[in-house]
Amino acid sequence: MVTVLFLVCAVAGLAAAAANGVTEPIIAQQQAQALQQGLAEVLPEAASFDPVAAGELAGQGEAVLSAWRALDDGNQPVGVVVEAAPSGYGGPIRMLVGVTTDGTLRTMKILSAANETPGLGAKVAEPAFQGQFTGLKAGITLVKGQAPTGNQIQAVTGATISSRAVLDGVNQALAAAAQLQEAR
Amino acid sequence: MELFAILIGGILINNYIFARFLGLCPFFGVSNKLETVYGMGAAVVFVTTLASAITWPVQHYLLAPQKLEYLQTIVFILVIAALVQLVEMVIQKVSPSLHAALGIYLPLLTTNCAVLGVALLNVTEGYGFVESVVNGFAGGAGWFLATWLFAGVRERIDGPHIPAAMQGLPIAFIAAGLLALAFMGFQGLFRGLLF
C-alpha cells in the first residue's frame, strides 16, 4: 500500500526533474535575454553591462534592487542602469532606469505594472508617461493637472498614487546611480 | 508594523475571496447557512495558519538548498493533504463532539485553493517564517470574514422577489460581486495613511 504511494511519488518526482532539466536552461536563457534587451533599451549607447555587487547598493533607497555599470566599446563608462521596484497601488512596479555619466536620466522603462488598476494606474506603463522622464535629473517632482516644466513630470489623471510610486522609484534610482558613479 | 500590514492586507485589502478569488467553491458551498460558516471558517483559519507554518521550513530548509524548487507544487500539496489528515485524526481523538461538528469540512480543505494559495504566496512574496504564519492566519481569517458576511447576505436574499432565473447561484454571485465592490474600498488603505 505504502509501496504503491512511494513508487508513484518517485515516478512523479523523476518526471518533474526531467521536465525541469529540459526547461530550466531555456527559462534562464530567456530571462537573461529579456534583461539584456531591457538594459540596452534604457541605455542604447552602451556595449556591455557590468553587474554591480549588492554591497555597493547598501544604504540606497528601499526600492533599489540591482544595478549595472554600462561601458562602451572602449570599456569607457557611459552610465549606470538601476533596477527598482517601488510599491505602487496594488503591488511593486518594476522598472529599469538608464542614467548617463552626468546624472541625466537617459530612458526609463517600466517592466511590469501588472498590479495597478487597469485604465488608470496601469497607464504609467504607457510610453507617453515614461517618456516624460527622459532628460531629467535627480530630485524630480510631480505636478497634477498642468503641463510639467523643468524637472517635473505630470501625474496620470486619476492615478496619483501609481504615478507617485513610479516617481519615487526613479528618484531613488537616480540617487543610487549618482553614488555609484561617484564611487568609481 | 510590517506584520500588522500583512495582517490587514490579507484580511481586508487583498481579501482571499473578494480580491484574490481563492477558496470560492467552499465559499459558495457553505454560505447558505450561517452555522456551517463557523465550522468551515474555523477549520480554514486553523489549516491555513498551520500549512504556512509547515510549508515554510519545507521550502527553505529542504527544497531551496537542494535546488528542488520545481517540486514545490507536489511537495506542498502532499504536505497539506497530510496535515489535513493529521488534524482530522487529532480532533477525532481529542474532541469527538468538535469532530462531529467540523468533520465533513476538513477533508474538503485539501482542495481549498486558499490553503495551497497562501502557501505559494508566502514563497512568491519572500516572507520569513513569522511573516508567513501571520499571512497564513490573515488569509484564513479573511476567508472566514468574507464567507460570514456573505452568508449573512444570502440568508436574506432568496425569496419570491428574485426573478426565477436568478434564484440560487446567480443572485449569489451578484451579491458576492457587490461585496467585492465594497471591499475594493480598502485598496490603497496604507498608501492613504503613508501619503
Next chain:
Amino acid sequence: MAQTTIAGVFRDGLRQAPPFRLVLGLCPSLAVTTAMENGFWMGLAVIFVLSLSEVLISLMRRIIPDRVRIPVYIVVVAAFVTVVDMVMHAFLPDMHAILGIYIPLIVVNCIIMGRVEAFAAKNGPLAALADGVGIGLGYTASIMVIGGIREILGTGNLVLFGHALFGSGLPFEPAVIMLMPPGGFFVLGFLLAGLALWEMRQRRKTAAPAACCTVPGEEAAK
C-alpha cells in the same frame, strides 16, 4: 447516465461545461478571465492536466489500493501540473506571468479531483481520455466566453494572439470594473442566470406539448 460510447462520453463532458453546469473550478474561472486569450491558455493547461491524469489513473485503477487513492491522485495531478508550469514558463513566459499562481493551483481545481475520482477510477483509459478532453474543452469554451465578455466590456476591444479584433476599439467608454474582481462575479452571475433562463424555456417547450395533447386516460395508460 453511463455512456457506452467514447463519443457519448466526450459529448457528455462537453455539455457539463464547467463552471456553468458543473459548478466547479470557480477560482481560476474568475481570476484569470480578464481576457479571452488568458482563458484559452488556462483552458489548454487544464485539458492537458485533466486528460492525462484521467488516462494515467484509469490505467492504474486496479493497482491503486483504496486507502491511498486520494494521495496517489494528488501526486499524479501535481506531477502533470508541475510539467505544464515549467513548459509554460519556458515557451510562453508572458502568459505564465499573467496566469501566475493559478497554474500550480490547477492541482486543487475541484474539476480535476472530482472527475478523476468519479470517472477515471471507474472507467477504461479511452473513455477517461474522452471525458477529460470533453470536460476540458467545455471548460475552455466557458472561460473564454467569460473572459471575452469581461475583456470587451472592460477594454472595449478583444485581443487574441496579438491581433486586436476590433481595430482601435469599440465606440464606448469601457467599464474598467469588469476587469476587476467584482466584474468577474457579476459576469458569471448574469451568465448563470442566462443559462437558467434558457433551461427553463427548454423545459417549458418539452413539457407543453404533452400537457395539451394527451387525454387523461391516455396518461394513465402510459
